[in-house]
Amino acid sequence: MTAAGDIVVTDAPDAHRYKARSGTDLAGFVAYLRAPELIALVHTEVEPAYEGRGVGSALARGVLDEARASGLRVLAICPFIDGWITKHPEYEDLRYEPDSKVTD
Template identity: 60%
Template sequence: MAVTVIDAPAADRYEARLDGSDSVAGFTQYIRTHELIAFVHTEVDPAHEGRGVGSALARESLDAARAAGLRVLAVCPFSSRYLARHPEYADLAYQSRSRVSD
């Protein structure tokens, strides 16, 4: 089974499709600025769970963020766990530059 991930900017999300199908097997919703992409929600169709769709979405969207020079804010629990388990993407993690003082 081949998972293809495409950016669907009109819907503010990356979409995963299986074996060239037009059907969306899963998606990762995002909010994007000129320097940051925040992954806010990931959803995989229950019929396709456990087949690597979520991992493909995370990997491809992080690779795209790197290619675009964006920092990543993983708000979505799935994206956050993926980022934590894959240190090769640690350099993309957004770090706030502002400090809150007491």
């Protein structure tokens, strides 16, 4: 799906994860929950050996590009993904905004 350097990001729907691989090594993943019109990105993890090599950014870009191509809105529960979208405003249009303004 997406390659950043030697990092390839692919969807593993049975595991509810997008996986980033470098060759055969798992470099990181984004866990998600999916509904027909929405994907909730709940957790991002990068293996220590791959930190600082752009794996998190490759994952974010790959997942968000896939969401856009699939017509999905994005609920960024994961703080990393939420912050990444904030730093890349070209993805802000994907954010899910609830219609309800009800609070506790």
